[in-house]
Amino acid sequence: MTGRRKYDDGCAVAHGLDLLGERWALLIVRELLLGPKRFTDLRAGLPGASADMLTQRLRELSESGIVERRKLPPPAASWVYELTGWGAELEPLILELGRxxxxxxxxxxxxxxxPDSLVLSLKTLFDARAARGFHASIALHLGEHRFRVRIADGHLEAVRGECDRPDATLDTDPGTLAAALWDGQEHAFDDPDGVVSRFLTLFPLPEPAGITRESPAPRPGGAAG
Incomplete structure (x- = not known):
């Protein structure tokens, strides 16, 4: 990480920013939380990051012990990036930041x-109380991306991959699903048993923060304005 600006502060929060505070670093971690990805997949998930910038950030995250690169066994035999065990511990932090x-x-x-951001939003906003008594396995197909979502005993598990014998299959795109979840837009999903309809109610947005802004101080000799 030679040449990078650092805070030179003994505070652990400052050191965390040294590790993850550069642009795109935390979003790379976000993209890897659901499993390993090839460089091309990371670029597709982060279209605003140039190839050079992405390469630099991956090198820095690897030097920090957050990300590692490995070669998949045949027949894939491609190189992928994935989080180390220590890097994977960032998931609660990222979910809490999203919340x-x-x-x-x-x-x-x-x-x-x-697609990865949307699935992580499900993990972030999952309402365990609303899911009480609901048990379901859902195949979530977001374009070419496949995820399996399981809900049981007030817990949600969402990972990348195919889902065997799902209770329902939700085949859509991230924008359409997001609109159905949070913009109140109705869509005719295939839902003969009502599993998808119940699923869509489990991820409410929280109430917006009550932000108060103080009025500007009056100017000397007159009213503010």
Whole structure:
């Protein structure tokens, strides 16, 4: 990490920013939380990051012990990036950051969202109380991306991969699903047993934070304005 700006502060929070505070670093971690990815897959998930920038950040995260690179066994035999055990411990932090920022009044729920980001939003906003008594295995197909979602005993598990014998299959795209979840837009999903309808109620957005802004101090000799 030679040449990078550092805080040179003994505080662990400052050191955490040394490790993850550079642009795109935390979003790379986000993209790897659900499993390993090839470089091309990371670029697809982070279209605003150039190839050079992505390469640099991956090198820095590898030097920090957060990310590692390995070769998949045949027949794939391709190189992938994945989180180390220590890097995977960032998941609660990222989910909590998402939960906190979802209360921002400026959050745009109509903005584009990637498949991994959407699945992590499900983990972030999952309402365990609303899911009480609901047990389901759902195959979530977001374009070419496949995820399996299981809900049982008030817990949600969501990982990348195919789902064997699902109770329901939700075949859509991230934008359509996000609109159904959070923008109140109704869509005719295939749902003969009502599993998808119940599923869609389990991820409410929290109330926006009550942000108060102080009025400017009066100017000397007159009213503020």
């Amino acid at each position: 906190w920022s979802s209360r921002s009044p400026a959050l745009r729920t109509d903005a584009p969202i990637g």
